[in-house]
Amino acid sequence: MAIHTIQLQNIPVAHEVHIVSFKDVENASFLREQLLGGNAEFEYAFVDASTIVSTAHILVAVHQAVHKLLVNEKLRTRNVHSEIVFSLSPNNNITEAFRRFGIGENTKSLLCVKISSPEKTISAAEVEKHLMESVKGTQMEFNESTIAAETDWANVGKCYKMKGCKEISKEVELEVLGKMVMRSVG
Amino acid sequence: MAATEAPRELIKQGAEALVYKTTYLLPTIPALLKHRPRKPYRHPTLDLRLTKHRCLSETRLLTRCRGLGIPVPAVYFVDEARGEIYMEWISGRSIREVLDAMIAEGRKEEVNDLMKKMGQVVAKLHQNDIVHGDLTTSNVMVRGERKSGLLAGATMEKVDAEVVLIDLGLGMMSTQEEDKAVDLYVLERAFLSTHPQAEDLFQDVLTAYEGSFKGAKAVMKRLADVRMRGRKRSMLG
Numbered sequence: 058m059a060i061h062t063i064q065l066q067n068i069p070v071a072h073e074v075h076i077v078s079f080k081d082v083e084n085a086s087f088l089r090e091q092l093l094g095g096n097a098e099f100e101y102a103f104v105d106a107s108t109i110v111s112t113a114h115i116l117v118a119v120h121q122a123v124h125k126l127l128v129n130e131k132l133r134t135r136n137v138h139s140e141i142v143f144s145l146s147p148n149n150n151i152t153e154a155f156r157r158f159g160i161g162e163n164t165k166s167l168l169c170v171k172i173s174s175p176e177k178t179i180s181a182a183e184v185e186k187h188l189m190e191s192v193k194g195t196q197m198e199f200n201e202s203t204i205a206a207e208t209d210w211a212n213v214g215k216c217y218k219m220k221g222c223k224e225i226s227k228e229v230e231l232e233v234l235g236k237m238v239m240r241s242v243g
Numbered sequence: 244m245a246a247t248e249a250p251r252e253l254i255k256q257g258a259e260a261l262v263y264k265t266t267y268l269l270p271t272i273p274a275l276l277k278h279r280p281r282k283p284y285r286h287p288t289l290d291l292r293l294t295k296h297r298c299l300s301e302t303r304l305l306t307r308c309r310g311l312g313i314p315v316p317a318v319y320f321v322d323e324a325r326g327e328i329y330m331e332w333i334s335g336r337s338i339r340e341v342l343d344a345m346i347a348e349g350r351k352e353e354v355n356d357l358m359k360k361m362g363q364v365v366a367k368l369h370q371n372d373i374v375h376g377d378l379t380t381s382n383v384m385v386r387g388e389r390k391s392g393l394l395a396g397a398t399m400e401k402v403d404a405e406v407v408l409i410d411l412g413l414g415m416m417s418t419q420e421e422d423k424a425v426d427l428y429v430l431e432r433a434f435l436s437t438h439p440q441a442e443d444l445f446q447d448v449l450t451a452y453e454g455s456f457k458g459a460k461a462v463m464k465r466l467a468d469v470r471m472r473g474r475k476r477s478m479l480g
Binding site: 066067069094111116117118124201227230231232235239 | 266
């Protein structure tokens, strides 16, 4: 199974994280409409994988969003899933964050993140089944090399205002994470 | 809460903060947690505000340094309401311990090299108008190995001794020569008190410092004044 289920440190087990990734996605605009229409069945974080530089990158965003949910700080966006997309942003512009990091008309590679919750437990199998039915694309593993293969560095450079990065390194990863942290501390 | 609570091991306790070794995100990513606990004697509102402010200003300084290429730990995550900062785990020892060992074993060349690096790092800090505020030999780490590769799933690799500044809790932005000179003075005192035979060693630090940036001469001049009167400026007149 290519679904990836993770327990993040210091996050309750009830909030386990399911991640499924796809490439060659054909029905991005359909998926996007479900989000815009507020279809409750499609409560996922659909992240454009071309903006993601490493596995830790998306996990940091997930951790920030779930943490915010838990400490009763008001979420800035509609739910914890949209908050994940917003957490990726280096600035406070929500519309821009969705446009850049969320699914768009032309999204080809996609990371789907689903957070389980104590009120509405959802298993890995359920998530995978639903996504396999809804997303038209090729499922891929979630690991460092599949993420790196989908990264679009021109896009990342635009999103995080970094010039000339062409491949992932420890320094680049930490720079991106630093920009996300800075957003939350102002 | 449930089983995902990351284990914490207390490694240091200061007046303001507790420092733990723990992990962040995944059990494989080591991290340092700096926790500023609540002070029961302070008014709760004030307490929250102070904790928040200090957490955020420390984080800002750390990320700023990082952006400038000054070696400091990277910040992973901040929970300012609880007073927690998660940052990169630096494996190594404080320069104080490393020097002890080196001097005891008579490794002269390595000591000189370290002093030079030290001076350059402090110079870079000051060149960018950042003042450390508590520059002692315990707050400078010497890293002998670092993680290579990405956060999730990396291996350790050996590197040449690398100087890393830690604990910018008292740091601030300042263009004043006075503040920079006090930084050097504090460092000098720390050196002399822990390594009495090391007077000429600190001279090496200063030499490297002086040659590293334009404003260094003025700071050195000021350092002479600070030496005469001590860290605190007289408020007379």
